[in-house]
Amino acid sequence: MSVVALILLFSMLLGIWRVLKGPALLDRLLTIQLFGSTGVAILLVLSKVFALPALLDVALLLAILAAAAPAALVQRLRQQKQRSRQRTSL
């Protein structure tokens, strides 16, 4: 069972390349989303391995909150967009 968790973690290790290198903000954001969903999968596996049903709640929380970061990031993207528009109109 724990081999499955290990394989999932390795898939995160591959994703780290995109987080570190980017190049765009959206690449990084999508990798964080990938981390979130892989994290959910790992938590589900771990809850089986350790026989800890409470980890299912953590997985639920992580799945829902994966949506929180993009909501804030949209503000940042909008700001960048508006600023670049101001720059072109000047």
Added chain:
Amino acid sequence: MALLLFDLVLCALLLLLAGAAMLSRSLTQAVTLFIAFGVMMALAWARLKAPDLALAEAAIGAGLTGALCFTALVRYAKQPAYPQPALWRPLTFIGLVTALLLASLSQIPLQPSSAIPALVQQHLPQSGVSHPVTAVLLNFRAWDTLLELLVLLLALLGARQAPGDLPRYRGWSLSISWSRLLSPLLLLVSGYLLWRGAAAPGGAFQAGALLASGLVILRLNQQLSWLSWRHFWVRMLVLGGLLAFVLAGAVSLLLQDLGAVWLSWPQSIAGAVILIVESFATLAIAVTLTLLVVGEPKPEVADA
């Protein structure tokens, strides 16, 4: 074997993300790396079989901190150009903090004392709840939790002294409708966590943090403009956690015999008292964190 390898990879990932977040040149990059770090940290707590901490870390690290850092970034008119401080200053600071941390490390006993968990287990039936962590937080060491609520309130009052002007951008219609879909789910799950806290990992803090993430998402999409410090009842909600706590302490002091300890609940109503205190604390934590993260609603910036 596989678990050992899992631990090694997880530690490597944590160190890599932490180092990259600190050394990153752009603040936006650092924030995204930090959010990824929060997800990994939640996994690490889950690996250490500490679901209470994993819940808190998932709610704070993966949810709120990212929103907080991004809104802070939006507040800057442009990327701040830091004046380069002399090198010895940060080095002294880092050295000092590291020394303090190492010194405190020696205070931690290598083997956790077995007496305290046994003591908690022994008194668990009198606490009114069946989850030991909740029993410690809301009954045996309720004073600590009360002071934590006070710290949160002080943080909000302190942050209010530094008014920021967060420019508002009208949310894209997709993100608005999506946040509306998400909010009932968040409400449901935070109520579930609050209720679960009596018997399993969960409780006021996790539920409050989750609720706060939902409120922050809605506020970032220009909803809930009524959630403002101007309104009397919002202030009452923020104070409500502390008020309910102190009132419950006073009432249970009156109900008990002379010589009863402050903030110890009478055994017969302990469960109900804990639930009431936790409910008010959840609302207070949620509203306080939301106001801390997104501040006051401002007229939005028009952009097509």
